[in-house]
Amino acid sequence: MGYPLYLPQTDLGRSADQEGMRRVLNKTTGGPSGEGYADGVSYLPRPWINTYEWDWAYEGKRGDLLVHFPGLEERRWPHMAKWLNIVETTPHEWNLPLEETGYINKTTTYWSQIRSAKESIKSAENKLQSGGAVSGNTKEAVGALKEALRESSDHMELVQQRLEDLNALIGMT
Numbered sequence: 001m002g003y004p005l006y007l008p009q010t011d012l013g014r015s016a017d018q019e020g021m022r023r024v025l026n027k028t029t030g031g032p033s034g035e036g037y038a039d040g041v042s043y044l045p046r047p048w049i050n051t052y053e054w055d056w057a058y059e060g061k062r063g064d065l066l067v068h069f070p071g072l073e074e075r076r077w078p079h080m081a082k083w084l085n086i087v088e089t090t091p092h093e094w095n096l097p098l099e100e101t102g103y104i105n106k107t108t109t110y111w112s113q114i115r116s117a118k119e120s121i122k123s124a125e126n127k128l129q130s131g132g133a134v135s136g137n138t139k140e141a142v143g144a145l146k147e148a149l150r151e152s153s154d155h156m157e158l159v160q161q162r163l164e165d166l167n168a169l170i171g172m173t
Helices: 016-025 073-089 103-130 138-152 156-170
Strands: none
Touching (some): 103 138, 103 156
16 A cells, blocks of 8 residues: 555554555545545455454354454464464364355345445436436435445445335335
């Protein structure tokens, strides 16, 4: 990430790479089209690729891709040692074939939902522009769905609710 090289005067804090990426992906101006990148970003549900281990529990399950140790500071070393021992001594218990992980169904559902949301937004915007019969709240529902896609696409239930709300207003099912 070249952010610190191009903008060295900007303090990115302790997690410079994450903060630099956040700032670039949240831009709504600039970039090749002049519209930034925020509308082109989709956030996957974090546990799909980054499950957390805390002092008291592990949120993941067999077949998950990564164990992350947020906030454990120096206590992360014994946790990491435990996980290295687990995957080195019993890899067959944690490494699963893709078909047994649920990722295929989850990702298919996720991208189908994103696609449906974008199609509904386009349909609603076309109806609004053409003066077609739409509810007075359609513009607000479009905005709410766009915001959910931009800010919360990793919360599939929220995106689904916003999609259903918009579809009810424009007559799509």
